[in-house]
Amino acid sequence: MRGASWQQGGRNIVITDIRDLQVLAKRRLPRTVYTYFENGGYEEETLRRNRADLEAFALMPRILNDVTNRTLAADLAGFEARMPVALAPVGACGLAYPNGEVEAAKAARDFGVPFCLSTLSISSIEDVAKGTQAPFxxxxxxxxxxxxxxxxVQRAKDADVSTLVISMDLHVRSQRHGEQKRGLGAPPHIGFSNIWDGLSHPGWLLSMIHSRRRTFGNLVGLVKDAKSVPHLTEWLEGQFDPTLGVKDIEWARLVWPGKILVKGVLHPQDAKDCIAHGADGIIVSNHGGRQVDGAISTISVLPEIVDAVNGRGQVLVDSGIRSGVDVLKMMARGADGCLVGRAYVYGLSAMGGPGVKKALDMLYDELDQNMALSGATDIRKLPPDLLVNHVEFLLQSGGGQGGGASLR
Ligand SMILES: Cc1cc2nc3c(=O)[nH]c(=O)nc-3n(C[C@H](O)[C@H](O)[C@H](O)COP(=O)(O)O)c2cc1C
Incomplete structure (x- = not known):
């Protein structure tokens, strides 16, 4: 057990799970920043469905197995990870904590899982390479x-980046109502309420003095005449490419010698096409409910995609994961590994690098204990009947008359 208590605003909080980190994050961050991390696209149907569908699956534990020797280790695109979890690319993590991307990358390195830096980060590729001295x-x-x-791509090569993740689910940017209402458009509108919001979170505001950068570290200098955040966001808005398609995967395959993962896949045919055109793997993702609204959850579609890929590449998954049990469920549905976004951003927002470490420790312990309690010993070899869809199980078991449906 790694329970820890944390003092914030004179209150003592015992941190037992990711939700505790979320509570701390919400208190420390200005509402505008918290909203940016938290909100989803349009009516947030996808955002809610990710959680609802994860919870709709139930474990069917086996109790007669010896679970003394257990392993959570996994190969994630060539990275020997301590558990099947990577930190997802999250734009502007430097708003959560000063030099947030470097803090998170160091925590991931020390724990032994991959960190993925976003194009739209505050710290640059070079900042993370220098800060971690490790592959990312x-x-x-x-x-x-x-x-x-x-x-x-050239800068990523120079920084010894090990894997290129191409996100293909942003042909256009979705509207997020919360961001719009708080002035986070392109360009952002900083009004009195935002200023008051910042001033009423002095802990966050004062900490930001230590930020080495105040804008998108990877873009500044690359974009002519756009040096400030308003200029860069306006430029960005006109830059999302509606023609994205297999030609871009082929281009990446030509210029990138290392592993390529295509992120944002939700359809089995797209999964097949990504692999056929040069990807080493795919990330099944709906961007944590931030892009297309009304979309299918990733846990629902996972087995079909695993079947479509048929071992020709890795199948990673994200969107909605908030616990080790969620990771266990995704792995039981056939994933090779998972990515977490908000789960680590809450920790980063609450207390910087130690908060990310705390999030990873809790995910590890929850995964390990619940795998053991389910009678499994190797996260890569979970039995197919470990998971059932709870609703279908209830319907097919005829209210307790026996039977039950395994979806796999
Ligand atoms: C605030 C925020 C910013 C994000 N920025 C990016 C990004 O720059 N690039 C990207 O590919 N995905 C981005 N994502 C999506 C994540 O990589 C990941 O798919 C998502 O967070 C997974 O869902 P979860 O937050 O429920 O774990 C972002 C997600 C959040 C929450």
Whole structure:
């Protein structure tokens, strides 16, 4: 057990799970920043469905197995990880904590899981390389200005980035009502309420003095005449590329010698096509409910995609994961590994690098204990009947008359 207590605003909080970190994050961050991390696209149906569907699956534990020797280790795109979890690319993590991306990357390195840096980070590729002295992943948004993508790929090579993650689910940006209402458009509108919001969170505000950068570290300098955040956000808005497709995966395959993961896949045919056009693996993702609204949850579609890929590449998954049990469920549905976004951002927002470590420790312990309690010993070899869809199980068991449906 790694329970720990944390003092905030004179209150003593015993941290037992990711939700506790979320509570601390919500208290420390200005509402505008918290909203940016938390909100989803449009009516947030996808955001809610991710959680609802994860909870709709139930474990069917086996109790007669010896579970003394257990392993959570997993190969994630060539990275020997301590558990099947990587930190997802999250834009502007430097708003959560000063030099947030470097803090998170160091915590991931020390724990033994991959960290993926977003194109839209505050710390740059070079900042993370210098701060960690260890391999990390880089997520690329391909933009209309192809020179930007080429330059970023070259910088990622120079920084010894091990895996390139190409996000293909942002042909256009979705509207997030919460961001709109708080002035986080392009360009952002900083009004009195935002200023008051910042001033009423002095802990966060004062800590930000230690930020080495105040804008998107990977883009500044690459974009002519755009030096400030308003200029860069306006430029970005016109840069999302609606023509994204297999040609871009082929381009990446030509210029990138290492592993390539395509992120944002939700359809089995897309999964097949990504692999056929050069990807080493895919990330089944709905962007944590931030892009297309009304979309299918990733846990629902996972087995079909695993079948479609048929061992020709790795299948990683994210969206909605908030606990080790969620990781266990995704793995039981056939994933090779998972990514977490908000789960680590809460820790980062609450207390910087130690908060990310805390999040990883809790995910590890929850995963390990619940795997043992389910009678499994190797996270890569979970029995197919470990998981059932609870609703279907109830319907098919005829209210307790026996039977039950395994979805796999
Ligand atoms: C605040 C925020 C910013 C994000 N920025 C990016 C990004 O820059 N690039 C990207 O590929 N995905 C981005 N994502 C999506 C994450 O990589 C990941 O798919 C998502 O967070 C997983 O869902 P979860 O937060 O429920 O774990 C972002 C997610 C959040 C919450």
């Amino acid at each position: 992943w880089f997520q690329l948004y391909l933009m209309k200005d192809k020179g930007v993508g080429e330059a970023l």
